[in-house]
Amino acid sequence: xxxxxxxxxxxxxxxxxxxxxxxxxxxxxxxxxxxxxxxxxxxxxxxxxxxxxxxxxxxxxxxxxxxxxxxxxxxxxxxxxxxxxxxxxxxxxxxxxxxxxxxxxxxxxxxxxxxxxxxxxxxxxxxxxxxxxxxxxxxxxxxxxxx
Amino acid sequence: xxxxxxxxxxxxxxxxxxxxxxxxxxxxxxxxxxxxxxxxxxxxxxxxxxxxxxxxxxxxxxxxxxxxxxxxxxxxxxxxxxxxxxxxxxxxxxxxxxxxxxxxxxxxxxxxxxxxxxxxxxxxxxxxxxxxxxxxxxxxxxxxxxx
DNA sequence: GAAATTAGTGGGTCGACACCCATGATGGGG
DNA sequence: CCCCATCATGGGTGTCGACCCACTAATTTC
Numbered sequence: 412x413x414x415x416x417x418x419x420x421x422x423x424x425x426x427x428x429x430x431x432x433x434x435x436x437x438x439x440x441x442x443x444x445x446x447x448x449x450x451x452x453x454x455x456x457x458x459x460x461x462x463x464x465x466x467x468x469x470x471x472x473x474x475x476x477x478x479x480x481x482x483x484x485x486x487x488x489x490x491x492x493x494x495x496x497x498x499x500x501x502x503x504x505x506x507x508x509x510x511x512x513x514x515x516x517x518x519x520x521x522x523x524x525x526x527x528x529x530x531x532x533x534x535x536x537x538x539x540x541x542x543x544x545x546x547x548x549x550x551x552x553x554x555x556x557x558x
Numbered sequence: 559x560x561x562x563x564x565x566x567x568x569x570x571x572x573x574x575x576x577x578x579x580x581x582x583x584x585x586x587x588x589x590x591x592x593x594x595x596x597x598x599x600x601x602x603x604x605x606x607x608x609x610x611x612x613x614x615x616x617x618x619x620x621x622x623x624x625x626x627x628x629x630x631x632x633x634x635x636x637x638x639x640x641x642x643x644x645x646x647x648x649x650x651x652x653x654x655x656x657x658x659x660x661x662x663x664x665x666x667x668x669x670x671x672x673x674x675x676x677x678x679x680x681x682x683x684x685x686x687x688x689x690x691x692x693x694x695x696x697x698x699x700x701x702x703x704x705x
Numbered sequence: 706g707a708a709a710t711t712a713g714t715g716g717g718t719c720g721a722c723a724c725c726c727a728t729g730a731t732g733g734g735g
Numbered sequence: 736c737c738c739c740a741t742c743a744t745g746g747g748t749g750t751c752g753a754c755c756c757a758c759t760a761a762t763t764t765c
Contacts, residue, residue: 415620416699416703417601417608417609417620419607419608419669420601423673423676424680424691424692425579425582425583425586425672425675425676425679426672427696428575428582429579429582430579430702430703431575431579431695431698432575432576432577433576433580433583434702435575436572439572449721454564454567457564457566458564460564460566461566462562462564467743468741468742468743473562476723477723477725478743479724479726479745479746480722480723480724481743482743482744482745483745502731502732502742503730503731503732504730505741505743506742518566525570525572526570528572529571529572532575532698532701533571533698534701535698535700535701536694540694543690543694544571545574547683547690547694548575548578548691549568549574550682550683551679551683553682554679555577555578555581556577596751613712615711615713623752623753624752624753624754624755625713625714626714626716626754626756627752629713629715630715649711649712649761649762651711651712651760651761652713652761653712706765708763708764709762709763709765710761710763711760711762711763712761713758713761714757714758714759715756716756716757716758717754717755717756717757718756719752719753719755720752720753721751721752721753722750722752723750723751724747724748724749725746725748726746726747726748727745727746727747728743728744728745728746730741730742730743730744731740731741731743732739732740732741733738733739733740733741734739734740735736735737735739
C-alpha cells in the first residue's frame with residue numbers, strides 16, 4: 412500500500428499549508444524540548460527582545476495567549492533566569508517583565524535551532540524560491556492577522 | 559498595545575507556515591463541524607474517492623492514522639451513509655471499506671467548503687501568486703512526506 | 706491440529722492547547 | 736469611604752491528536 416496523499420487533498424493549498432506548517436511546528440518543538448522549553452517560551456522571549464519590557468498583561472495580549480496561561484510560561488523563564496518580573500512601583504497591581512542577558516543568548520540559541528529546522532523543511536527550494544515563499548506567506552499572514 | 563508579531567518570529571518562514579496553516583486548518587474544521595464532520599472524515603472520504611475501496615487496515619496506513627482510531631471515523635461515516643463496510647469474503651478478518659454515492663456528494667460539499675475557506679485565506683494573492691504558492695508548497699510537502 | 710500471526714474493535718493514557726472562573730491584591734471613581 | 740474595575744495567579748474543564756494495550760475472530764504456518 413503506497414501512502415500517497417489523495418489528490419483531492421493535495422490540490423488544496425490550505426492542505427499543504429496545514430501539513431507543512433504542522434511538520435515545521437513539531438520539529439521546532441522537538442528541538443526546543445532539548446532545552447526544556449516550548450514554543451510559547453520562544454514566542455515570549457522574542458516579544459520581549461523585539462519590543463522591550465512589557466507589563467505582563469500586555470505581554471499576554473501581544474502573544475495572544477490567555478493571561479492565566481502566560482503565568483506558567485513566565486514562571487519557567489524566570490526560573491531559568493531568562494526573564495525578570497518586577498512589581499510596577501506606580502501601579503503595584505502590574506508586573507513588568509523584561510528579558511535578561513541570559514535570555515537574549517538563549518533566544519539566539521533558539522533562533523539558530525529554528526534556522527536549522529527551517530533549512531531542513533525548505534530543503535527542496537533554492538534561495539530565490541525561499542524568498543518568494545516567505546514573501547507570499549507574509550502577505551497571507553498579514554491578511555489573516557489583520558482580519 | 560499593538561499586537562504586532564515580533565520580527566524575530568515573522569522572519570521565520572516556518573513560523574508563517576505554522577500560523578497560516580493552523581488558521582486554515584481551524585477554519586476548515588469549523589466549516590466541517592457544521593455537518594458534524596471533522597477533518598479526518600474528509601481525509602478518509604478523499605482517500606476512498608481517489609483510490610477506490612480499501613481494506614480498513616490499508617486505509618489507516620493511507621491516511622497515517624492509528625488503526626484503532628479509524629474505527630470511530632468509519633463508524634460515523636457508515637452511520638451517515640457515506641461509507642460502507644463489508645467483510646472480505648476470502649479473508650474474513652478483513653473489512654473492505656467503500657465510499658457510497660451519498661459519500662461522494664458529501665465529499666463534493668466538503669470540497670466546496672474547503673475552496674471557500676481557501677479563497678478567504680489566500681485573499682491577498684492573485685491567481686498567479688496562488689499558483690506559485692501551491693507549486694512551492696507542493697515541493698516542500700513532497701520533501702517532508704518522502705523523508 | 707496447535708501455535709503464531711493478522712485484522713478489527715474497544716478501552717485507556719498522555720500532552721498540548723484554549724478557555725473560563727474564583728480569589729486576593731491594588732487602584733480609581735463616585 | 737465604598738463600590739467597582741483591573742491585574743496576577745491558581746485551579747479546573749473540554750477538546751483534540753497521537754499512542755498503546757488487551758481482547759476476539761480469523762487466517763496462516765508448521
